[in-house]
Amino acid sequence: xxxxxxxxxxxxxxxxxxxxxxxxxxxxxxxxxxxxxxxxxxxxxxxxxxxxxxxxxxxxxxxxxxxxxxxxxxxxxxxxxxxxxxxxxxxxxxxxxxxxxxxxxxxxxxxxxxxxxxxxxxxxxxxxxxxxxxxxxxxxxxxxxxxxxxxxxxxxxxxxxxxxxxxxxxxxxxxxxxxx
Numbered sequence: 001x002x003x004x005x006x007x008x009x010x011x012x013x014x015x016x017x018x019x020x021x022x023x024x025x026x027x028x029x030x031x032x033x034x035x036x037x038x039x040x041x042x043x044x045x046x047x048x049x050x051x052x053x054x055x056x057x058x059x060x061x062x063x064x065x066x067x068x069x070x071x072x073x074x075x076x077x078x079x080x081x082x083x084x085x086x087x088x089x090x091x092x093x094x095x096x097x098x099x100x101x102x103x104x105x106x107x108x109x110x111x112x113x114x115x116x117x118x119x120x121x122x123x124x125x126x127x128x129x130x131x132x133x134x135x136x137x138x139x140x141x142x143x144x145x146x147x148x149x150x151x152x153x154x155x156x157x158x159x160x161x162x163x164x165x166x167x168x169x170x171x172x173x174x175x176x177x178x179x180x
Contacts, residue, residue, distance in 0.1 A: 023052045025142055029062065029175035035152075036166040038068040048175050050087070050144075058087035058095070070165055074113055077154065077167075079105040083128070093136075097148060098129045105154070126152035134177075142177040 029048045034041030046064030053059070062085070067078045085099030103124040109117040132146020147170060154167040 022054075023050075024180045025050045025177035026180055027141075027175055027177040029064070029144075029173050031064070031171045031173035033066065033068075033150075033169045033171035035068055035070075035169040038070055038167070038169070039073060040069070042066065042068055044171070048144075048177065050177060052087075052089075055092065056089050058089065060085040060087055060097070060099070074110045076108040076110075077105060078108065079103045079124070081126070085128070089134075093133050094131070095134060095146075096129075096131045097146060098127075100125065100127045101150070101152075103152060124152060124154060126150055132173075140179050142179065144175040144177055145173065147172050 026049045027047065029046055031044045032041060033044060044064050044066040046062055048060055048062040050058055050060045060083075062081075062083050064081055064083075065078075066081065067076065069076050081101045081103045083099055083101035085097045087095045087097055089095045103126055104121065105124050106119065106121045108119050128148045128150040130146055130148030132144060134142050134144045137143050150169050150171060152167050152169070154165070
C-alpha cells in the first residue's frame with residue numbers, strides 16, 4: 001500500500017509540474033513579407049493561438065491572409081495560410097520556430113493580357129523556420145515579434161516566362177497575445 005501511494009503521489013506531482021507552466025494565448029498578428037520574385041512587398045494580417053507546454057516548449061497555430069503580384073501585375077496570388085509552428089524557448093523571452101503551413105491559394109490572372117487563362121484555387125504546402133521574442137506586457141498580455149523564412153513553391157507554369165519565379169519569402173510579424 002505504501003509503495004502504491006508513493007507511486008500515485010509521484011505521478012500526480014510529475015503531471016502537475018507541466019500544468020503550472022502551461023499557458024494559452026490568442027490574438028491578432030500583422031506582418032510584412034516579400035517573396036523573392038514578387039513585384040513588391042505587402043502587409044498581411046491574421047490571428048495566432050499559442051500554447052506553451054513547459055517553460056521551454058510551445059506550439060503556435062495561426063491563420064493569415066496575404067496577397068502578392070508577379071510578372072508586372074499579370075498574376076495576383078492570394079492565400080490563406082494555416083500554419084502550425086513548434087516553438088522552443090532557450091531563454092524565457094527568446095524562441096526558435098519551425099513548422100509547416102497549408103496555403104489555400106487563388107491565382108487571379110490579368111484578363112486583359114491572359115484571357116485564355118482561368119483563375120484557379122489550389123492548395124500548396126510550405127514549411128518555415130525562424131525565431132523571435134515574446135515579451136510580457138503586464139499579467140494579461142504578451143507582445144511577440146519574429147522573423148521567419150518560408151519555403152513555398154508556387155506553380156507558375158501558366159504564364160510564359162514565369163516558370164523560374166521564386167515564391168519563397170521572409171516574413172516579419174508582430175502579435176499582441178491575450179493570456180487566456
